[in-house]
Amino acid sequence: MEEPMSFSPLSGCDASPADDSLKKYEQNVELSGIKKDIEKLCEAVPQLVNLFKIKDKIGEGTFSSVYLATAQLQVGHEEKIALKHLIPTSHPIRIAAELQCLTVAGGQDNVMGVKYCFRKNDHVVIAMPYLEHESFVDILNSLSFQEVREYMFNLFIALKRIHQFGIVHRDVKPSNFLYNRRLKKYALVDFGLAQGTHDTKIELLKFVQYEAQQEGCSRNKYHGVTGHKGSLSRPAPKNLDQQCAAKTSVKRSYANTQIHIKQGKDGKEGSVGLSVQRSVFGERNFNVHSSISHESPAEKLIKQSKSVDIISRKLATKKTAISMKAMTSVVRKTTSSCPAVQTCDCYGTDKVCSTCMSRRQQVAPRAGTPGFRAPEVLTKCPNQTTAIDMWSAGVIFLSLLSGRYPFYKASDDLTALAQIMTIRGSRETIQAAKAFGKSILCSKEVPAQDLRKLCERLRGMNPDTPRLAADPPGYTSPENTVYKASYHVQTSPTQHLKDSAHKGEGDGCGSPRDCSTCLEGWDAVPDEAYDLLDKLLDLNPASRITAEAALLHPFFKDVRS
Structure with a gap:
């Protein structure tokens, strides 16, 4: 489920009566659309009406929609429930596998559980506890360093839990890790894209894996003969x-x-x-x-x-x-x-x-959200492990330390790989790719960046240089990098995120200087933070740090769950 786009409200002096009327009209249209969606859901799954009061539509993604409802448990007591309506075209095995992930691994260690499940024909609704949470982009630059430490610690608790069951989430990102700042509660959600490891304990994920492999084999077997009439004997x-x-x-x-x-x-x-x-x-x-x-x-x-x-x-x-x-x-x-x-x-x-x-298509898992995909996913490595979740966690940590979200924004896989190279280095990327059977050629050598200097520059914490005035020390200029052909790649990620901040889309409160940023702890970020970040963004999945090892990292020595 994608995070909703945020818009800066118009100031009172700039807003005209026409603007107010337009805004009210848009709100009425939106409410009308939500009301129709709720009515359609109740018609599709009528048993929901007897158990829940559906209040609002709180999220919509490619494969599902999420609604806020209340359940009448006792007299005078209502419990908030999140209803996830899966689109009717979802494969039954995929739906059953998601449910099994929630029931087996969920309900503890910051992993969302499931309360009920309803089905009517091809419509499936999963009822889960509702966790009121803040938007990541709204709180990014107001988090204290200690809050960042606790956030990452609890994320690794959740990842350790699902990885122990052989579950690869494949879509780890802030909008899938709910955070209630006031109550300090967390929940990893949305297992709609999950796959299993070779030794997964989730039986239905084995079927999902088998179906994907069979589809891939079928596609490869007959590739090149599509459109030709007649049957082949072999x-x-x-x-x-x-x-x-x-x-x-x-x-x-x-x-x-x-x-x-x-x-x-x-x-x-x-x-x-x-x-x-x-x-x-x-x-x-x-x-x-x-x-x-x-x-x-x-x-x-x-x-x-x-x-x-x-x-x-x-x-x-x-x-x-x-x-x-x-x-x-x-x-x-x-x-x-x-x-x-x-x-x-x-x-x-x-x-x-x-x-x-004339080459055949490589069939490999490629799920996930652009900007959070690991190098082995971008290069279509067929053997993907729980390490891809750890890379995504590393990108989240990079956003938290730099104060920029989204950190990577690419229109396609090669652009995303090029952006990773500008941070981690082209030589290092090429060397790591060889470890998982891929060969990458890059015409320009791009040096790896110092993660501390990069994050401090973006956050504006380096007193020796102007804030957000230039690329980080040692950063290769755009003319000498792979960013040459489109708007998203004409400049470095640093410059792109500067532009985002100036437009009010990089974070929830504009640039760090425009909001009441909590500086507690940010003036002395320990080396352990960047050491952990380096291990999370290890280009080689075989040596990338695991969730279990991350929890034992010195960065969390004073953190308690």
Whole structure:
């Protein structure tokens, strides 16, 4: 569930009667829409009417809507309940898996539990305890350092809990970790995208994983024959796919910089479809196939294989003595006619060659919210673990320490990867990618940033330099970085977030100097904070800190749950 957009209220002196009328009209339209949604929900699941009074619609996401309701438990006593209405198109196994995550792992250690579940035909409503909470963007720059420490400690308690059950949340972000500042209560919510580890204790997540793998295998098995009529007696030989894809690569051309992700030892990267002489940065999703029609070498070979099958059947009717071994040799001889060595000729140009277009799509989990996806998710590594949740927690911690939210904002996966490089370094990113079977090429070397200097600069706590006046020391200028082709990438994340702050969209109260920021503890942030941040933003998932280890980090030595 995404956080609602916030707008700065008009001051009394600037507001005209026309503005007030327009504002009232918009409010009435919004209330009317909410009322209709509530009525539709009651019609779809009529048993809710007898148990709850639905008061308001408090959230809406891609896969669900959330309503605030009250339940009459005793005479004169009402309990607030959050009703999550899942969209009817959700897969039954996915819904059941989310429920099992809530019932098995939820209800304690800052993980949301479940009270009831209602179903009517294909409509499912999950009733959960309601936790009144603040918007992260509204309180970001008013939190004391101790509050930040407690916030992260409680987040790791929740992550440790679900990771012990083999649950990978896959969408950890502030709007999915509810925080009641007054009561100091926390709740990790929304397991709609969760997956299981290889040893998960949530049985239904095993089915979800199996379904995803089967879908991926099916997609890969018949990729390249879509749109061709007729049935195939057998798929193209496996070794052919490996030959035709062995020396191909995905390309993106930037003005002065190229990031190039190609096949690693453990996986094949996806195809990117782009027309000739077209700007390729941030215009199309990294994982989407092209709609341009190209006949790939694999498709040509499949046609050849079909002709071989027909000839073989004709020969079999005349000469029954032909052995299966001989037929196999004929097929192998034909398939070997496909050029084994096909080199790409589009690297560094504003086009994608037919060799790159012929590659099969890499099927890998890619859930989550842009800006919080780990490097192994952005590069479509098929083997993803609970470490992706820890990376997302690291991005939250980075926002808390820097006072900027969202910290990363990218239109596509390659832009997001480029932004990570400007903070963690291009050389370090390339080296880490090799560990999980991906190869990344970057035409410009971008140095890693000092996390303390970066956060202090953004928060305006460094007395030696003007506040928010320039990029952090050692920060590579935009002209020498990968940020060249669109608005989101023309400047560094630092400058982008400065612009956001000036427009009132970077945090809930504008720049840090415009609100009553609580400076308690911020004048002496310990080194342990940045050491933990560095371990959370470890580019290699295998060595990234776990939730259990994070709770034992020296940064939390004085914190009690």
